[in-house]
Amino acid sequence: MAKLVMSRDGHLVESRFIGEARIIIGRAESADLRLDDATVSKQHAAVEVVGNDHILRDLGSANGTLVNGKRVERHLLQHGDVVAIRDYEIRYVDHKSVAPGAGDRTTVFQTTEAIPEAVARAALDMPGPAPATVARAANVSLQAGSLRIAFGPREGKKTSLDHAVTGMGTAGRGRAAVLRRPSGIFVARVDGPSPKVNEKPIAEGWQPLAEGDIVEIAGERYLLRLG
Amino acid sequence: MSIRLEVASRTDAGLVRKVNEDAIGIDAGAGVMVIADGMAKLQGAEVASRVAARTILQKLSHAAGARPLDELRAAFDAASEAIGERVAREPTYEGMGATAVAAWFSGPKLAVGHVGDARLYRLRKGELKRMTVDHSFVQTQLAQGRVTEEETRQSRSRHLVTRALGASGRTTPDVAEHPVEPGDLYLLCTDGLHELVEEADLAGALAALDPNLELAAETLVTMANDRGGADNVSVILVKIGEPEAEVPVSVEKGLLARLRAFFGGGSH
Numbered sequence: 001m002a003k004l005v006m007s008r009d010g011h012l013v014e015s016r017f018i019g020e021a022r023i024i025i026g027r028a029e030s031a032d033l034r035l036d037d038a039t040v041s042k043q044h045a046a047v048e049v050v051g052n053d054h055i056l057r058d059l060g061s062a063n064g065t066l067v068n069g070k071r072v073e074r075h076l077l078q079h080g081d082v083v084a085i086r087d088y089e090i091r092y093v094d095h096k097s098v099a100p101g102a103g104d105r106t107t108v109f110q111t112t113e114a115i116p117e118a119v120a121r122a123a124l125d126m127p128g129p130a131p132a133t134v135a136r137a138a139n140v141s142l143q144a145g146s147l148r149i150a151f152g153p154r155e156g157k158k159t160s161l162d163h164a165v166t167g168m169g170t171a172g173r174g175r176a177a178v179l180r181r182p183s184g185i186f187v188a189r190v191d192g193p194s195p196k197v198n199e200k201p202i203a204e205g206w207q208p209l210a211e212g213d214i215v216e217i218a219g220e221r222y223l224l225r226l227g
Numbered sequence: 228m229s230i231r232l233e234v235a236s237r238t239d240a241g242l243v244r245k246v247n248e249d250a251i252g253i254d255a256g257a258g259v260m261v262i263a264d265g266m267a268k269l270q271g272a273e274v275a276s277r278v279a280a281r282t283i284l285q286k287l288s289h290a291a292g293a294r295p296l297d298e299l300r301a302a303f304d305a306a307s308e309a310i311g312e313r314v315a316r317e318p319t320y321e322g323m324g325a326t327a328v329a330a331w332f333s334g335p336k337l338a339v340g341h342v343g344d345a346r347l348y349r350l351r352k353g354e355l356k357r358m359t360v361d362h363s364f365v366q367t368q369l370a371q372g373r374v375t376e377e378e379t380r381q382s383r384s385r386h387l388v389t390r391a392l393g394a395s396g397r398t399t400p401d402v403a404e405h406p407v408e409p410g411d412l413y414l415l416c417t418d419g420l421h422e423l424v425e426e427a428d429l430a431g432a433l434a435a436l437d438p439n440l441e442l443a444a445e446t447l448v449t450m451a452n453d454r455g456g457a458d459n460v461s462v463i464l465v466k467i468g469e470p471e472a473e474v475p476v477s478v479e480k481g482l483l484a485r486l487r488a489f490f491g492g493g494s495h
Contacts, residue, residue, distance in 0.1 A: 050373050051364055051384040076378045140454045164428040164450055167435030177435045179446060181453050188446075191438040205442075206449070 002054055002077075002094035004047065006033055008087050018054055023047040025085065026059075037086050039063050044085055047077070054092070056083060142180040144227055150214060151221035161185070169195070173218035178209070185209045185224060192218075230407070231468030232258060232332055235440035239448045241419060242456030249417050249461040250276035250325075252284035258332035259287040260463045262345055263306075264417040266391065268322030275310050279325040279392050282306040287331050295331060295338035296402045302329065303340055303392060303400040310393030324391035327400075328359060328415050332465065337407045340400040343388040346421055348429065349405075350412040350437070355430035358405065362390035362397075385422065411467040412437055416447070419460030423451045433464075440464045 004023070005015045016023070016033060023032040026044040035044065041061040048055045054077045058065040066084040067075045075081070083090040146160040147168070159166065161180055167190065169175040174192035178185055186206035187195060194201040195217040197209065209215070215222045234255045240247040250273070252261040261283045265276030286302035306327065314320045326343025339347050344361040360366060364387035365379040379385060390397040412433055421429070424447070432450065436443035444464050451460040 050368055051382070051387075053374070053378070053382050053384060055374070055378070074375075076374075076381050078381065142453070163431035164424075165432040165435045165446065171438070175438060179432075179449070181449070188442060189439075190436060190442060205445070 002079075002092065004033065004083075005091045005093055006035075007089050007091070013088070018047060018049065020049060022049060024059075025090070026061075033090070035085060035088050037088070039086050040088075045083070053077075054094075056081075056092075061085075140182060142182060143184045145180070145185050146225050147178070147215070147222040148225065149220055150223040151216075152219055154220065168215070168220075168222065169218035176215065176217045178215075178224075179206055183208075185226065187215055230332070230334065230409070230470050233440055233466040233468060234260070234463065235444040236260075236461075236463040237444045237448045238461040239452070239456075239459065241459050242452050244459060246273055247459045248272040248276055249419070249459040250280035251461055251463060252280035253463065254284055254288045257288040259284055259329065260332075260415055260465060261287075261327060261329045262415045262417055262461050262463055263325040263327040263392070264343070264345055264419075264459065264461070265323065265325045267320070267324075269319050271313070271317070271320035271323035272325075274313060274320060275323040275325040275393055276327075278309045278313055279306040279327050282309045283327060283329050287329065292333050295333065295336075296340075296404060299329065299331065299338055299340035299402045300400060303327070303342060303398070307392045307394075307398040314393070324393035326388055326391055326417070330413060330415055330463075330465065332407065332467075335406055337405050337413070338402065339405065340402040342390045342392055342398060342400045344418045344421075346414075346416055346418075348414040348416070348433075350414070350430065350433045351408065351410070353430075353434050355426060355433065357426070358403075359401065361388070362401070363388050380422065386418075407467050409467055409469045413465040413467075414447075415463040415465075417459065417461045419456075419458035420447055420451050420462055423454040423457065423460075437466070440466055 001017050003015055003017045006013045024043055024046050025031060025033040026042050027035055027040045028042040043059045044061040045059055045065045046057050048057060056075045056077055058073050063086060064071050067081055077092045079094040081092040146158055148158045149155055161178060164180050165177050167177045172192060175190040176187055176195040177190050178187050187209050188206045189195055195215055197213055197215055209224050211226045213224045232255055234253060236251055236253060238247060238249050238251050248265040250263045261280045263276040263279040265272035283302045283306050286305050290298040310324060326345045328341040328345035328347050330347055331338040339358060341359045342362060344363045347358040349356045349358050364384045365374060365382050368374045369379055392398055432446055433443060436446055444462050447462045448460050
């Protein structure tokens with residue numbers, strides 16, 4: 001079960017489990033998590049329960065809500081997130097997500113509409129082998145880089161590699177593509193004559209590139225810059 | 228009218244799991260492509276996906292094509308029944324099931340059926356479109372405006388599907404027909420791909436690698452594994468060629484067909 005652990009100046013103030021109901025955080029007497037600070041709004045923020053997820057929402061507070069140092073309006077809480085409201089720190093702890101496994105495997109519901117949240121939770125508690133680590137698209141970093149045309153009619157034109165895959169060349173004269181991976185930038189022939197890297201034709205499939213390499217395709221030369 | 232189809236596919240266990248619980252079925256001559264992703268309470272996930280893919284492939288390969296949507300529904304029902312029969316014979320398979328997507332190309336049309344969160348995408352003139360709506364808990368939440376698209380990707384509920392073949396709950400597929408155009412590129416995939424690779428990256432990769440389907444299929448798997456490879460990943464790519472006046476008849480059985488011809492109107 002997930003919980004919110006609130007501290008102020010490094011001292012524990014309160015710890016509270018998140019159940020089925022939404023939790024109001026604020027200065028009001030009626031707030032579920034009460035923050036005793038005049039600069040905190042009466043109803044400052046809320047934690048809403050959506051299925052197995054907890055979503056933090058700023059309720060239009062005067063002084064804002066930060067998650068891990070960034071101001072947010074709305075944020076899907078992940079284990080270890082630190083919510084900061086003025087002097088208060090609220091840590092989101094969810095031990096189930098620390099040991100991923102059951103929740104990471106496809107599971108089927110028996111009902112289709114208005115799925116009871118208790119069912120969702122029960123489904124997640126099913127046994128299953130736990131993968132050691134689970135990487136998400138969000139925390140993978142791909143090698144950044146840019147290509148500058150070093151020769152040809154479009155000399156000087158620079159393309160930063162914003163997408164995972166970038167195409168180069170023209171139909172008939174040869175096409176190639178570059179691929180950003182965590183380990184670096186790679187190039188491959190797509191169709192037509194093979195691209196050359198530093199004046200040598202390359203093997204089939206993705207081939208690694210290094211800083212300063214010159215890729216030649218369809219009569220143009222591209223200079224690779226990493227970073 | 229005959230239309231050329233070019234097909235490439237890959238299936239990979241990913242980096243985390245030891246067993247590949249996905250299954251792929253292709254009959255390029257009949258224009259039928261199926262991908263299934265197995266799941267289990269105890270065991271049998273890889274059995275469920277294979278039974279599902281094989282059953283749907285067999286049913287559609289031999290279907291007349293006169294009423295493709297009914298035939299699709301019947302093929303999915305047969306897959307659920309086949310899974311149920313395996314469970315009846317082997318009690319440790321109790322609770323196994325599979326998500327699946329099937330695309331059936333016939334002349335100028337495509338019939339698609341799916342259950343769960345296996346998807347069909349179409350790249351047309353550089354634009355990627357999702358052709359199926361997941362049967363999943365987060366999709367329901369998204370439709371109700373309770374979560375955002377971005378949040379569904381991070382959600383702990385993202386693996387909860389509301390329909391699956393062989394499950395004791397709903398097994399009915401959604402089915403639809405769409406016109407195809409020369410140059411269209413279709414992608415069938417399991418959640419092992421679309422959960423890890425953002426759609427903008429899928430679109431960019433498909434557009435750049437479209438002239439080389441084998442490289443494109445290989446690259447999609449690489450991209451999923453580069454992003455953690457948390458799940459099995461399977462892809463089938465189908466490119467629609469230019470229509471032809473002549474009807475080429477040679478069909479080499481057994482090979483994964485590239486540039487094979489098939490006939491519309493059920494005459495195959």
